[in-house]
Structures are given as C-alpha cells and as structure tokens.
Amino acid sequence: MSASRTERLLNLLIALLNTRYGLRRSELREKVYHDSTSTEASFGRMFERDKGELRHFGFEVETVTDTGWGSDDPATTRYRIGKESNRLPDVSLTPAECTVLILAAQLWEQAALGSAARNAVRKLQASGGLLDAELPAGVQPRIRPAGQAFEDLVAAIHAQHPVSFRYLAGSTGQEETRTVEPWGLGSRFGQWYLVGHDRARGDKRFFRLSRFTSAVTVLEETFTPPPSFNVREQLAALPELPVRHAVVDVAAGALLGLRKHSLPFDGGAGADGAESAAEPDAEASAEAAAVPPRVGFDRLSVPYRDAETLAAELASYGPKAVVVAPHGLHAAVRRRLEAAAAFAAAPEPPINFPRSEQPKRTRKRTSEDQLKRMLQLVPFLVHNQGLHISEVADRFGVTRKELEDDLRILICSGLPEGYPDDLLDIRWDDDHVYIFEDLDLKRPVRFSVDEACALLTGLEALNGLPGLDEGGALESVTLKLMAAAGEEGLKAAAVSGPEVAPADSATLETAREAIRTGAQLRLTYLAPQRDAVSERDVDPHRLYSLDSTWYLEAYCHTAEGLRNFRLDRIQELVPTGRPVSSTASPAGSFPVKLFTPNDDDAVVVLELTRQGAGLADDYYAERTAALPDGNMLAEIRFGSADWLPMLAAQHGGAVRILQPPALAAAAREWLGAALAGYEEHAARQLD
Structure with a gap:
C-alpha cells in the first residue's frame, strides 16, 4: 500500500461514512479518486481492492441497490458504511478492572501480540473507557512467546492459512516435513503446542514447538477450522508425559542445579533387586551398565518428562555432562552440539550494521x-x-x-x-x-482478531496470580471485553497462553511484602552459570515473570549493583530486619529487562538464523542487520559473556558468536570438547 493509496483509502472511508443514502461508483471515481484516465474495468478492479482493504480494517461496505435494478449495474448501485457497524462498543471499566486489563496487555512484551495489545489499549483510551490505574506494587508478569514460529503460527491461524515445517517426532525420533492446518496455539506443561489437522495423516495432531527443526512456511491457500474451536480445552485433554529417568555422567563437583533434583545412579536395582521408581527403566539401565562411568565424573539418575526439553538443558552444560542413556536423549543432545559446532565453524559473513540512530530493531513500518x-x-x-x-x-x-x-x-x-x-x-x-x-471518526474501530486475542489471552493467563483478583475484577473485565469484541472475541479462543502464577507463592509473597514495606532481604542463591551457592543481602525493587518463571530485581550489596534473581533458584529468603539502604533504583519503564546494562559490559556480535531471530529481542539487541541468506546479525551487551557457548549449544545451530574473535574461538573449542566427550563415550561402548 503506497502513501498515496493510504490517503485515498482515508478519503474513501470518510466519504462512505458520511453519506446517508450511499454514493455511486461514478461519483466516487470523480470526487474521491479524481480518476479520468483509467478504463472502467481497471478502475473497477482498483475500487474492489480498496473495498477489501476497508473490510480488512473492520469497516463493512454496504451495497444499496435502487428498486428494480440489479446489484451488478454500477450506475444504479450505491455504497456506504453504517456508522455503528464498525465501531467499538462502549466499555465502562472500574479502576480494579483497568488494573487487571493493563497487566494483561503488558504480558505480551515484544511479540506481534504485544503490538496488538497496545493497539487495543489505545482504542479503549480513545473511547474513554480506560481509566488511570495503579498497578500492583512491584509486580510485572510477562509471557515469552516461542520465538519466530509463534509469530508465524498466530498469523496463519488468524488468516486461516496452512503451514509447513520440519518436525522431530517424539514417538519415532524421525525428522520429517509436516503440512498442517493450524487450528490453535497454546501452552501446556510449560511448553507451547500447535493443534491442527495434519494433512499427511488425515487427523488432528499436537505439535511441540520445541521440536520444530525449521522455520515455519505459511502457504497461500486457505482452510476452514472447526467451529467453536477452543485450544485450552483441547490441551486440557492432553495427558502429561510420564516421569522417566536418564543416566548422565556429570563432572565431579559440577552442575549443582542439576544435582539438586537428581540422585546417584545405583545400576537400576533397589535393595531387593527390583527396579527402583527413581531409576531408569531396564533398557536404559542395561545401556548404562555397558559403559563404566568416566574418570572424574559422577553417574546420576536425572528425572525428566520430555527428552527435547532435557536435551536443551544438558547440551548447555557442554563438556561437564554426557548422556549415557537412553539412546534417544543421547542422540538429541549430540544433535544439538553437532549443529552448534557446524554453525560455529561455517564461513563468517561480513559484519556491517546500518548507520541508524534507532537504538533497537523495529519491524519495518508500512x-x-x-x-x-x-x-x-x-x-x-x-x-x-x-x-x-x-x-x-x-x-x-x-x-x-x-x-x-x-x-x-x-x-x-x-x-x-x-x-x-x-x-x-x-x-x-x-x-x-x-x-x-473529526468527520465522524471519533469512535475507534472494533477490535481486530489479534487485538481481542492479545487482551483475552492475557486475562486468561493472569488467572491464579496471588493478590490480583480481588472483588472478581478478572472475571468481570473478561466478560465485558468478550461482549465488546463480539465474533472476534470468539476467534481469540484459538490462542491460549501459560498461566503466570509462580510455583512457589510463599517466596513471591515474601518478596512482594518486602517491596511494599521497603525491607531488606537476605537470600541464599544458586547461580548455575558460576555453579555456586552464595548468600547476599539485597534491596528488593520489583518482581516480574517470563511465563511462570519469576524474577526478583534487587540491588545486591555483594555485587554493588542491580541484579535479577530467579525465584526458583532462591534456596532461602528472609528479611534482615533492616530497611533498604541503597540509593540505586531501577528504570521506571516497562518492561523490566533481564539484563541491566553497565559500562563494562561485553559487546558481542551474534549471528542468528530465522529460528533464533527472537533472541535479538529476548536479549535487547542494540543493533541488528539482515543477511542475504535470511539470517541476522545482532549486537548485544552482556554483563558476562563466559556463558554464551552454553547458549549456542542449547539452541543447537540457531545462534553463533562472531565477535569478539577470542570468545568465538573459545566457543568453538568448548563445543569441540563437549563433542569429544560423546566421541569418547562411543569408543568406550565399542570397547
């Protein structure tokens, strides 16, 4: 859509809104289009395209036909837009409902639904329905969508386009291309799932986004989804995977976080010789028995439900962990390490960032x-x-x-x-x-599907957040928005986010009360990147979440600066009996950043594939640049860059380090050492 077309569409809209009886096509051609050169056929095609654009923006163009004449006669057909057909109904909200709604809109940070949520909030502000609200002290929950695949799938679901992608089947371990009619997208068991019709299998299937091994391709054709589809209801019927146990060799004294929820492997037999419920099954135990533990390593039994989730974690440990059994998990970790190593060793692209005053990557405006x-x-x-x-x-x-x-x-x-x-x-x-x-443009257009989806899905995700739904505000604002959204609100049921309530509400409440009263806290904290447990006195500032993972942003007196602590890594949290004493305060803007920039940060240039493009937003890239092959350069600041090889391994071929050269070389060496552990394991099996 060119700039001149934007102006033309705006004038066409105003003309059709401000006519009672409608305007003939010839009148519109003369007075709005000022067109006297094109043929009648070409003008007719342009007019039909413009009507389609107005419908896309929520305006229904009515056709009025003179009595006794057919609607296919341009000379006797008039067009208009009803003043109320496209308008957002009045929505009156209480202060408590406004608080809940703003929290729901802020859940979607940088994803496409984040832009839709902001648009929806502006519409409510424009209609006078949204009051100034005081948000809960220090609490800012957020949802982190599952990368670029999430963006592409939401767009395909709402536009009703089939999609194609490479997928690693959990049942067979085989990778193949799937073509799917996407019906819905939702979170369950801490994972994102696509629900849709698998054309090759001719039936409904569930697909874990973490098992996608390629970017999503959106096809041009369309499909019709099942009526009244609700993805949350579909996912509620999905059984949770059973707990299984892997055998992993872990470097002595390392990986305290992994050890915290693991047990020593005793060969698969309890005191009476029977298989223990905390040990791998017989087949995995037999695999482990065939290879003795490595020297300097401890053999652990690690519980898990999903192999790919654990594989991502274990790959990030590099040389410190080698999967012994089961074979499928072993192969999944090795596949990630090999892909990361291959990407790291590939020829490097030239590093050129465009000269721009823009501090961060933004989607090209149209x-x-x-x-x-x-x-x-x-x-x-x-x-x-x-x-x-x-x-x-x-x-x-x-x-x-x-x-x-x-x-x-x-x-x-x-x-x-x-x-x-x-x-x-x-x-x-x-x-x-x-x-x-205002020429009767003073009322906002009704919610689009994306806007209704962003708000209603956000409200659904807030369910269970401690101290939020006082007086039933969450339920009442949801009902009001459903009524205002109409049919578009029903379509929002195709997307369902994770519930953001924390697993440990007691720790959250302790931190929240300290923020409210200005009390200093003492915490015992497990830092997995340093593989150490430390005790710190902190001045708490605010709490925020990514999905159901909660963080405490606080001034750390040990580090003498602002830090972010994961609540599930806090082993103990108690008030010190002293008030906060630091003068440092967090930036007042939303959202809270996981990483607080400092003058001595390491500046790192990463190359991201399309699968890994979302990392540029996750880590607040300062500059980005597109590469000819569809990949992306991202310049990011990190307080410590030592852990970046772990990131590259975890994402298995979706990210690599380009600069500084010493860090890139260290990452290649680290990945090589990790793969060497698996080569040694294979050689010992043969022996």
Whole structure:
C-alpha cells in the first residue's frame, strides 16, 4: 500500500461514512479518486481492492441497490458504511478492572501480540473507557512467546492459512516435513503446542514447538477450522508425559542445579533387586551398565518428562555432562552440539550494521500500519485534547516526524468536495495537538482478531496470580471485553497462553511484602552459570515473570549493583530486619529487562538464523542487520559473556558468536570438547 493509496483509502472511508443514502461508483471515481484516465474495468478492479482493504480494517461496505435494478449495474448501485457497524462498543471499566486489563496487555512484551495489545489499549483510551490505574506494587508478569514460529503460527491461524515445517517426532525420533492446518496455539506443561489437522495423516495432531527443526512456511491457500474451536480445552485433554529417568555422567563437583533434583545412579536395582521408581527403566539401565562411568565424573539418575526439553538443558552444560542413556536423549543432545559446532565453524559473513540512530530493531513500518494508526489517532485526540505532540508520538510508538506526517495526511483528508469545513481540522502550532473537526471518526474501530486475542489471552493467563483478583475484577473485565469484541472475541479462543502464577507463592509473597514495606532481604542463591551457592543481602525493587518463571530485581550489596534473581533458584529468603539502604533504583519503564546494562559490559556480535531471530529481542539487541541468506546479525551487551557457548549449544545451530574473535574461538573449542566427550563415550561402548 503506497502513501498515496493510504490517503485515498482515508478519503474513501470518510466519504462512505458520511453519506446517508450511499454514493455511486461514478461519483466516487470523480470526487474521491479524481480518476479520468483509467478504463472502467481497471478502475473497477482498483475500487474492489480498496473495498477489501476497508473490510480488512473492520469497516463493512454496504451495497444499496435502487428498486428494480440489479446489484451488478454500477450506475444504479450505491455504497456506504453504517456508522455503528464498525465501531467499538462502549466499555465502562472500574479502576480494579483497568488494573487487571493493563497487566494483561503488558504480558505480551515484544511479540506481534504485544503490538496488538497496545493497539487495543489505545482504542479503549480513545473511547474513554480506560481509566488511570495503579498497578500492583512491584509486580510485572510477562509471557515469552516461542520465538519466530509463534509469530508465524498466530498469523496463519488468524488468516486461516496452512503451514509447513520440519518436525522431530517424539514417538519415532524421525525428522520429517509436516503440512498442517493450524487450528490453535497454546501452552501446556510449560511448553507451547500447535493443534491442527495434519494433512499427511488425515487427523488432528499436537505439535511441540520445541521440536520444530525449521522455520515455519505459511502457504497461500486457505482452510476452514472447526467451529467453536477452543485450544485450552483441547490441551486440557492432553495427558502429561510420564516421569522417566536418564543416566548422565556429570563432572565431579559440577552442575549443582542439576544435582539438586537428581540422585546417584545405583545400576537400576533397589535393595531387593527390583527396579527402583527413581531409576531408569531396564533398557536404559542395561545401556548404562555397558559403559563404566568416566574418570572424574559422577553417574546420576536425572528425572525428566520430555527428552527435547532435557536435551536443551544438558547440551548447555557442554563438556561437564554426557548422556549415557537412553539412546534417544543421547542422540538429541549430540544433535544439538553437532549443529552448534557446524554453525560455529561455517564461513563468517561480513559484519556491517546500518548507520541508524534507532537504538533497537523495529519491524519495518508500512503504509498499512500508518492507516491503522491514523484511524486510532483521530479518536485518541478527540478524547485527549491538548497533549504535547511528543507525548502523542510516544503513546503511538513513532517518532515526531512520523506523527507529523500522519497529521499532514489527516488535515488534507475529508469529504469529497474538499471545502475547508469538509476537512479534518487538527492543529499543533504550539506543539500541543487539538482536533476541531473529526468527520465522524471519533469512535475507534472494533477490535481486530489479534487485538481481542492479545487482551483475552492475557486475562486468561493472569488467572491464579496471588493478590490480583480481588472483588472478581478478572472475571468481570473478561466478560465485558468478550461482549465488546463480539465474533472476534470468539476467534481469540484459538490462542491460549501459560498461566503466570509462580510455583512457589510463599517466596513471591515474601518478596512482594518486602517491596511494599521497603525491607531488606537476605537470600541464599544458586547461580548455575558460576555453579555456586552464595548468600547476599539485597534491596528488593520489583518482581516480574517470563511465563511462570519469576524474577526478583534487587540491588545486591555483594555485587554493588542491580541484579535479577530467579525465584526458583532462591534456596532461602528472609528479611534482615533492616530497611533498604541503597540509593540505586531501577528504570521506571516497562518492561523490566533481564539484563541491566553497565559500562563494562561485553559487546558481542551474534549471528542468528530465522529460528533464533527472537533472541535479538529476548536479549535487547542494540543493533541488528539482515543477511542475504535470511539470517541476522545482532549486537548485544552482556554483563558476562563466559556463558554464551552454553547458549549456542542449547539452541543447537540457531545462534553463533562472531565477535569478539577470542570468545568465538573459545566457543568453538568448548563445543569441540563437549563433542569429544560423546566421541569418547562411543569408543568406550565399542570397547
């Protein structure tokens, strides 16, 4: 959509909204399109495309036919848009409901649904239905979508397009291409699942996103999903995988976190010679018995439910852990290490970042984005008269120049005759924006599927968060939004996020109370990257989550700086009896970052495949650049870069280190040492 087409569509919209009886195509061609050169056939095709665009934005173009004439006669057919058919219904929310709604909208941090959530909130603000709300002290839950595959699948589900991807089957261990009609996407057991119709098998199937081994390809054709499909109901019927036990050789004294939930392997037999419930099955035990433990390693029995999840963890331990049994898990870890090593050894691309003042990667803006933004901008200005232009730009996530470009298009748009009184009247001469003529664009357009999905899925995920749903606000705001969203709200049931309630609510409540009262805390903390347990006094600032994993952001008196502590790695948390004493405070912006930048951070350049592209957002890349093969360069700051080889191994061929060269070389050496452990294991099996 070109910029001129954006302006044309806006004028067409205003004309069709402001006619009672409708306008004939010939009138629109003369007064809106000002077209006298194209043929009738080519103009007809352009007009049909424009009507389709307006429907895409939520406006139903009505066809009115004169009595006795057919609708296929352009001379007797008129067009209009009903003033109420496309409007967001009034939504009146209490302060408690506004609090819950804002938390739900903030759950989606940087994913496509995050943009949709912001659009939905702006629509509620524009309609006057969203009040200023005080969020719970220090609590900011978030959802981390499953990378680029999540983005592509949500788009395909809502557009009803089939998808194709490479998939590693859990039952057979075989990798193959699947073509699926995606019905829904949701989280269960801490994992994201796609539910859809597998065309090759002719039946419904569940696919773990962690087992996708390629990017998702969205096909152009369409399909019709089952009526009233609800992905949460489908996933609720999915049985949890049974607990199994792997045999893993672990370097002596290393991997305290893994040891915490593991047991020494005793050969698979209890005191009476029977197989123990805490040991591998007979086949895995037989595999382990065939190879004695390595010198300097301890043999552990490690519980797990899903092989791929444990494989990602064990791969990240590199040379410190070697899977002995079962064979499928052994192969899964080795596959990740081999892919990471191959990627690390591949020829390196030239490292060139575009010269830009933009501090972070943003999706390329299109004229479709611009028209969508302008349709939100007019009602927003109607309900927020006199805001400073910089504040308006900030609310819409654009630069001042982009906002002024929008405003200049708007003030040149209006009714077909184009007289001064027939144009949108917006003024910002003193840097404060006022609107005096809105041409009936003062009500926001109803929610899109993405917008309804972002809010309703976010509200669903908040269920069970301690101290949130006082007075039933969560249930009541959900019902109000379902009513306002209408049919689009029903389609939102195709996506279901994880519940963000923490596993250990007691630790959360201790931290939350300390934040509220300004009390210092003492914690005993397991740091897996350093493989050590330490005791620290901290001044707590706020709590936030990624899915159901919660973090405490606090000033650490040992490190003399802000740090983020995972609640599930805190072994003990008690008040010290002293008030907070540090002057350091976190940035007030949302979202909280997992990594607090410092002047002495290591600056690292990574290469990410399309599968790993989401890591650029996860780690707040300062600069990115696209590569010709579809990969991406990302420049990221890390407080400590020593653990980055672990990241490369965990993501198995989706990320590699390019700079600094010494770190890239160390990563290749580390991966080589990890693979050498598996080569040694294979040789000892043969012996």
